[in-house]
Amino acid sequence: QVQLVESGGGLVQAGGSLRLSCVTSGRTSSSYRMGWFRQAPGKEREFVSGTSLTGSSTYYADSVKGRFTVSRDNAKNTVYLQMNSLKPEDTAVYYCAARRGIMTTRSSEYAYWGQGTQVTVSS
Secondary structure, eight states: OOEEEEEOOEEEETTOOEEEEEEEESSOGGGSEEEEEEEOTTSOOEEEEEEOSSSSSEEEOTTTTTTEEEEEETTTTEEEEEEOSOOGGGOEEEEEEEESSSOOSOGGGOOEEOOOEEEEEEO
């Protein structure tokens, strides 16, 4: 069992930056592939970014490629999502998620989820 807690969300103007953090507890984060997802009101949850066990491989949705950077520090059991050049369409609740299997963009394949952190980008 693993617990995930996100932080770092907030209100920012378009073009600004935020860094989200996801701290894992219960089991070492190095045992899990980690993903970031987001859900805007009235929309389905969508994959944003993901990282392999060591962080050597990273994955991004086309909509955030070049603007967002995912990283992990397994010594701190923490995964980060650096978000730059934010746009109003990035407004959503952001979730981190963990799974033991191979990397996937499907939210249904992740067993563990955080409670989410709100990101609001004003125009």
